Amino acid sequence: MSSTYKLNHTDSFGNRDAKSLAENGFSHLTSLAQSEKAVQELLLQQTPMQATDDHLIEFSEALRTVAKALRGAAEGKALAQAEAAEWKRRYELERSKNVELQHKELSNGVCADESNSQRMEHLAKSPRLYAQEISSNGMERICSHEVLQDGGFNSFTNKLKRKASFKLSWGCKGMANDQHKKEIVSFERGNISTAERSSKQISLTWESDPQTVLIITKPNSTSVRVLSVDMVRWLRTQKGLNIYVEPRVKEELLSESSSFNFVQTWEDDKEISLLHTKVDLLITLGGDGTVLWAASMFKGPVPPIVPFSMGSLGFMTPFHSEQYRDCLEAVLKGPISITLRHRLQCHIIRDKATNEYETEETMLVLNEVTIDRGISSYLTNLECYCDNSFVTCVQGDGLILSTTSGSTAYSLAAGGSMVHPQVPGILFTPICPHSLSFRPLILPEHVTVRVQVPFNSRSSAWVSFDGKDRKQLEAGDALVCSMAPWPVSTACQVESTNDFLRSIHDGLHWNLRKTQSADGPRDT
Numbered sequence: 001m002s003s004t005y006k007l008n009h010t011d012s013f014g015n016r017d018a019k020s021l022a023e024n025g026f027s028h029l030t031s032l033a034q035s036e037k038a039v040q041e042l043l044l045q046q047t048p049m050q051a052t053d054d055h056l057i058e059f060s061e062a063l064r065t066v067a068k069a070l071r072g073a074a075e076g077k078a079l080a081q082a083e084a085a086e087w088k089r090r091y092e093l094e095r096s097k098n099v100e101l102q103h104k105e106l107s108n109g110v111c112a113d114e115s116n117s118q119r120m121e122h123l124a125k126s127p128r129l130y131a132q133e134i135s136s137n138g139m140e141r142i143c144s145h146e147v148l149q150d151g152g153f154n155s156f157t158n159k160l161k162r163k164a165s166f167k168l169s170w171g172c173k174g175m176a177n178d179q180h181k182k183e184i185v186s187f188e189r190g191n192i193s194t195a196e197r198s199s200k201q202i203s204l205t206w207e208s209d210p211q212t213v214l215i216i217t218k219p220n221s222t223s224v225r226v227l228s229v230d231m232v233r234w235l236r237t238q239k240g241l242n243i244y245v246e247p248r249v250k251e252e253l254l255s256e257s258s259s260f261n262f263v264q265t266w267e268d269d270k271e272i273s274l275l276h277t278k279v280d281l282l283i284t285l286g287g288d289g290t291v292l293w294a295a296s297m298f299k300g301p302v303p304p305i306v307p308f309s310m311g312s313l314g315f316m317t318p319f320h321s322e323q324y325r326d327c328l329e330a331v332l333k334g335p336i337s338i339t340l341r342h343r344l345q346c347h348i349i350r351d352k353a354t355n356e357y358e359t360e361e362t363m364l365v366l367n368e369v370t371i372d373r374g375i376s377s378y379l380t381n382l383e384c385y386c387d388n389s390f391v392t393c394v395q396g397d398g399l400i401l402s403t404t405s406g407s408t409a410y411s412l413a414a415g416g417s418m419v420h421p422q423v424p425g426i427l428f429t430p431i432c433p434h435s436l437s438f439r440p441l442i443l444p445e446h447v448t449v450r451v452q453v454p455f456n457s458r459s460s461a462w463v464s465f466d467g468k469d470r471k472q473l474e475a476g477d478a479l480v481c482s483m484a485p486w487p488v489s490t491a492c493q494v495e496s497t498n499d500f501l502r503s504i505h506d507g508l509h510w511n512l513r514k515t516q517s518a519d520g521p522r523d524t
Contacts, residue, residue, distance in 0.1 A: 201495050202422075204304060205335035210280035212242040214303070216294040217249055218286030224310055227285055227321055229256055234325065236262060239332065244279060272297055279303045281331070285321070287311015288409075292466050295343070295366045295488045304338060306331050306491045313507040315408050316341070318493035327493075337492040339499070341405040341421050342445065344369060345484040346465060351476025363465040364484055367406030371451055371479060372398030372431060374472075376459035379434060385450040386443060393454075396433035398461070401426060401449060401481050405488075408504065416440045418504060422496055424483065445483045452478040 213235060218224050228249060235241045244264050245253070253260035266272055276298055284290045284307045291307050308324060309317035319327045330336065346369050347359040363369075373380040382394040402411040404419040407427055412418060416429035417440065424445035430438050443449065453461050453473050461473040473479065492499050504510040 201497075202338050202340055202489075203335045204338045204489070204491075206332075210241065210332055212244065212279050213281045213283060214244040214275065214279040215249070215283045215285065216246065216290060216297075217284075218290045218310060219248065221286070221310070224285045225252060227308075227310070227324070229253065231283070231285075231324060232260065232263060235328070239328075244275070273299065276301045276303060281306065283328075284308065284317070285310055286317075287314060288316045291316045291488075291490070292366050296364065296466065296468070298486075299362075299364060301486050302488045304489045304491060313503075315503045315507055316405065316490055318499045318503070319491070331491055337495045338489045339421055339492055339496040341366060341488040341490060342403050342424055343484040343486065343488060344401065344403055344426065344481050346401075346479060346481045348463070348471065348473070349478045349480060351474065359480075363469060364486070365406075365466045366403060366488055367409045367466050368400050368402035368411060368427075369463060369465050369479070369481060370398060370400050370410060370431075370467075371461050371463045371473065373459065374462040378458040380459075380461055381454055381457040382461065383452045383454050384428075385452070386447050388450075391428075391449075392438075394430055394433065394438075394451075395435070396430055396438075398431040399451060400429040400431060401451070402429060403427070408508070411440075414440075417442065418510075420497065420500055426481070426483070448480060448482040450478055450480050452476075 215228060215232065217228050228245075232243055232245070232253060235243055242264065243262070244266075247265045247267075250260075250263050250265045253263055266275070280303060282294055282303045282305045284294050284305060287309070288311060290311065291305065294305060295302055306319060306328065307317040308319045308321045308327075310321055311317065344365045345362050346365065347362045349359050353359070371380070371382060379395050380398050382399055384391040384394060384399070400411050400414055400416070402409070402416065403421075404423050404425055404427065405421040407416060407419040407421075411427050411429045414429050414431050416427050419425065419427065419442065426443045426445065426447065426449060428441040428443055428449070430440065453475050455475045457475050460475065462470055463473055463479055464470045494502075505512075
């Protein structure tokens with residue numbers, strides 16, 4: 001949502017009323033005149049002394065000069081304030097005329113088109129933005145700063161000159177859907193400043209209490225199974241929540257005790273597609289792979305995820321299972337800090353397709369989409385485009401298109417940079433390129449990347465989405481990727497940046513080395 005703001009306009013002398021300033025100016029003039037008269041009386045009384053003392057004569061001349069300067073300054077100030085009062089009167093008069101003219105034209109239905117109407121409305125609100133406007137009936141409307149040019153106000157107008165105004169617009173080239181709406185921001189004084197930060201910390205506050213929880217668990221783990229039994233029982237008896245689990249987990253719970261018959265599940269993909277309308281909170285018990293699996297179940301909006309670390313590295317699982325009750329108490333009460341993890345939406349356009357809209361099912365990935373050479377012994381040959389602009393031709397083992405959340409996964413192993421998960425962007429990382437100058441890229445979030453297998457390629461390529469759903473790309477086939485409009489929100493233990501830095505320190509032992517000894521030679 002675009003932030004709204006208000007511009008407060010003041011006159012050239014600040015917030016004070018020009019009329020009161022003028023009155024104060026004349027009062028200052030009177031007081032200064034009285035001061036000058038007092039100085040002259042003092043000089044008359046000192047006349048006998050002036051004839052005998054040259055120093056007193058020089059002093060009296062200096063006093064006269066000061067009095068004259070004070071009188072001139074007071075007169076100039078009064079004149080300037082009188083001009084300001086006259087300017088304000090003409091300004092208000094012209095503005096009221098513009099408003100009356102606008103209402104008259106709207107009531108008579110004379111407006112030529114919508115754009116002209118908007119310009120008239122903007123003129124009525126901010127008449128100083130335009131030097132001259134022409135209404136739909138051919139009449140010319142002169143704005144306030146042009147009125148000042150009449151009656152000898154040219155010198156005052158020069159002081160009010162302003163920088164040129166302009167507009168900035170945002171939009172994606174070639175995108176016509178509602179996902180990429182065009183936004184326009186006006187800059188009245190020609191100054192650009194940053195109002196929002198893309199990586200600002202986000203907090204989630206419940207407006208109503210959560211009612212339904214979905215629990216996703218890592219399979220074939222005894223510790224996870226034991227924890228899930230205890231957690232389901234606690235959430236039901238202590239919190240009174242409705243609980244959904246996978247069909248496999250429901251069977252495990254029922255085999256443990258028949259008292260778990262309150263647990264709900266689903267039977268087909270259609271019911272899975274409706275989960276986001278029922279589930280308020282999603283809990284994962286496992287590692288990063290469990291979070292990926294949970295996110296892949298939702299082809300659209302994803303409920304907030306509370307990930308508990310029961311895996312190996314845990315870049316996306318900051319919570320410890322031992323304190324799960326305290327963690328869930330805080331999450332259910334709120335507010336909590338969350339990390340918005342962007343996803344990529346990808347689809348394949350086959351060479352046999354009649355147009356670019358005849359595509360296969362859209363795939364959503366939280367980590368990365370990988371194009372590789374598969375079992376072929378030949379180099380992968382991939383033509384890459386960014387918003388229809390040619391990027392490069394990849395000749396190597398393949399290419400990784402990663403989210404910033406996936407920057408610590410396969411992309412990292414291929415030489416890509418680690419990026420904070422809330423930085424919006426697409427990582428463009430080659431896999432073992434046969435080139436000494438092929439460095440990874442980070443592309444902005446709004447671009448659309450297309451990777452195509454050229455017709456002269458010696459072999460086909462293979463594409464996988466978060467390590468699953470592997471598909472073959474023949475010559476002429478293309479993979480199209482862009483940022484998905486449905487991010488995955490994961491709860492933070494502290495806050496987003498703290499969790500990210502702790503994960504790369506604990507999981508990767510980033511920049512861990514022995515500290516240099518203090519003993520030894522030193523700079524003199």
